[in-house]
Amino acid sequence: MFYKLPSSRDEAVNFDRHDILAHAREAFDIEGGLVYLVGHSLGPATHNALDALHQAARYDWRRGLVRSWNTAGWFTLARKTGTQLARLTGARRQEVMVADSVSANLFKLASAALSAGLPASSTLIIEEDEFPTDQYITEALANLQGADFRRVPAGEGLATLSETGGILVRSLVSYRNGERRDMAQEEKRAKESGGLIIWDLSHATGVIEIALNKAGARLATGCTYKYLNGGPGAPSFLYVQKDLIKKLQTPMPGWMGHAHPFTFDAEYTPADDITRFANGTPPILSLAALSGALEAFEALDISLVAAKARALGDLATHRAQELGLTVCSPLQADLRGGHVSFSHPNAHEIVRALGARNILADFRAPDTIRFGLSPLFLRFTDIWDAMDALADILETQSWDKEEYRERAAVT
Ligand SMILES: Cc1ncc(COP(=O)(O)O)c(C=O)c1O
Structure with a gap:
C-alpha cells in the first residue's frame, strides 16, 4: 500500500489523505491535539465502547437488574466477545473466550497442558526478557507442580524446547523491542520435539495478522486493553485449539466453567466447550465495553491494518536513525509488530518532555522510549510531529529538568 516514506510534513499530509484506513479514526473519542503513541499500553476509548458501557450500566444494570443475565445476553457475553476476537486471531469461533487476566490464563493453560501430559516433558521454559508476569507465573507453576523450570537467555527458548520437549511461554511480539516471531515455523519446530508453545498475543492482537489455526498453534492468551481498546x-x-478443548481441564474449576452452573451440583463437571476455562462470574461492564470496542475492527481488513503499522514504524525508525537514536526494534518491517523502541540514557525525562507537549509515549526501564503505532487512529502527520518534537527536545536538551526526573507509580 505504501511504497515510500514521506520526506516532509506536506508529504505526510498527503499520505493521510490517501490512507485507506483514515476513516477508522472516527470510531475513537480522542481529544484534538493529542498524539497518543501508547495505544499498545492502553488503547483510547471508542464511541461504541462508551455507548455499550453506558447501556450496560444505565439500562441493563439499573433497570434490567438480575433479569439482564438472560435478557441482555450477559450470560453468553464472554463467548460472544470471544467470537469477535476469533476473526482477529485466525481462530475458529468456538476456540476463543474472554476471561480473567493474561496472568491467570497463562497459569490455567500451562497447568492444564501439564496435567494432561500434552508436552513430552514437564519442563517449563521462559526467556529472561519475556514480560515479567509471564516469568512469575511460569516459575510459580513449575514450583507448584514440581516441574523443571528453565529461565534461559533471550533467543534460546526454542532451542531449549527442542532439547526438552516441555512448554515454552512466548510472546508473538516482544513487549520491549517489537520483534515479531514466526508462529508457524516455531510451532513446527516445537512439535518436532513434542514440545508446546503457549503464545502471549498481548502486543500482537489488533495490529498484525495472526493465523492461529493456519500456524498450527495450540494454546494462546492475550490482553484486550492495548490495540483492541477494551x-x-x-x-x-x-x-484452545478445538481438538484439545475436551482434553484439558482448568486448575481453577469454578462454577462458571461447569456444564450446568445452575443445577448447583456438588461435583464438578466441566462444560464440553471452551467455557470450561471460565471460573467465576464475568466482569460484565468491562466485557460490554470490550465488545463495543471490537466493533471498530469489524469491517476492517486486518492485513491493511498491519500494512499501515509497518509503514508508520518505518517512518518512526527512519527518522529516529536520522536523529542518531539507537533503534532497538528490527528495521525490517515484517520482523516487527506494531511498536518501535529507541534507547537513550535519559529516556524517562525525554518521555516526560514529550508528554508536556501533549505527545504521550511509553518509558520502559531502564532506558527505552517506546512508541505504539495503532493504525486505526494514528496518522502519518502524528508520527511526523512526534519525531519533530523529539528532535527539538534532544537538540535543545529541554528534557533536562528536575520535574522530568520524578518517577510516577505507573510509568
Ligand atoms: C506481553 C504481556 N503479557 C502479559 C501482560 C499482563 O497481562 P495481565 O495484566 O492481563 O495479566 C502484559 C501487560 O502489559 C504484557 O505486555
Whole structure:
C-alpha cells in the first residue's frame, strides 16, 4: 500500500489523505491535539465502547437488574466477545473466550497442558526478557507442580524446547523491542520435539495478522486493553485449539466453567466447550465495553491494518536513525509488530518532555522510549510531529529538568 516514506510534513499530509484506513479514526473519542503513541499500553476509548458501557450500566444494570443475565445476553457475553476476537486471531469461533487476566490464563493453560501430559516433558521454559508476569507465573507453576523450570537467555527458548520437549511461554511480539516471531515455523519446530508453545498475543492482537489455526498453534492468551481498546483492566482472552478443548481441564474449576452452573451440583463437571476455562462470574461492564470496542475492527481488513503499522514504524525508525537514536526494534518491517523502541540514557525525562507537549509515549526501564503505532487512529502527520518534537527536545536538551526526573507509580 505504501511504497515510500514521506520526506516532509506536506508529504505526510498527503499520505493521510490517501490512507485507506483514515476513516477508522472516527470510531475513537480522542481529544484534538493529542498524539497518543501508547495505544499498545492502553488503547483510547471508542464511541461504541462508551455507548455499550453506558447501556450496560444505565439500562441493563439499573433497570434490567438480575433479569439482564438472560435478557441482555450477559450470560453468553464472554463467548460472544470471544467470537469477535476469533476473526482477529485466525481462530475458529468456538476456540476463543474472554476471561480473567493474561496472568491467570497463562497459569490455567500451562497447568492444564501439564496435567494432561500434552508436552513430552514437564519442563517449563521462559526467556529472561519475556514480560515479567509471564516469568512469575511460569516459575510459580513449575514450583507448584514440581516441574523443571528453565529461565534461559533471550533467543534460546526454542532451542531449549527442542532439547526438552516441555512448554515454552512466548510472546508473538516482544513487549520491549517489537520483534515479531514466526508462529508457524516455531510451532513446527516445537512439535518436532513434542514440545508446546503457549503464545502471549498481548502486543500482537489488533495490529498484525495472526493465523492461529493456519500456524498450527495450540494454546494462546492475550490482553484486550492495548490495540483492541477494551478499556483499563479489560479482561483477557484465551484460545484452545478445538481438538484439545475436551482434553484439558482448568486448575481453577469454578462454577462458571461447569456444564450446568445452575443445577448447583456438588461435583464438578466441566462444560464440553471452551467455557470450561471460565471460573467465576464475568466482569460484565468491562466485557460490554470490550465488545463495543471490537466493533471498530469489524469491517476492517486486518492485513491493511498491519500494512499501515509497518509503514508508520518505518517512518518512526527512519527518522529516529536520522536523529542518531539507537533503534532497538528490527528495521525490517515484517520482523516487527506494531511498536518501535529507541534507547537513550535519559529516556524517562525525554518521555516526560514529550508528554508536556501533549505527545504521550511509553518509558520502559531502564532506558527505552517506546512508541505504539495503532493504525486505526494514528496518522502519518502524528508520527511526523512526534519525531519533530523529539528532535527539538534532544537538540535543545529541554528534557533536562528536575520535574522530568520524578518517577510516577505507573510509568
Ligand atoms: C506481553 C504481556 N503479557 C502479559 C501482560 C499482563 O497481562 P495481565 O495484566 O492481563 O495479566 C502484559 C501487560 O502489559 C504484557 O505486555
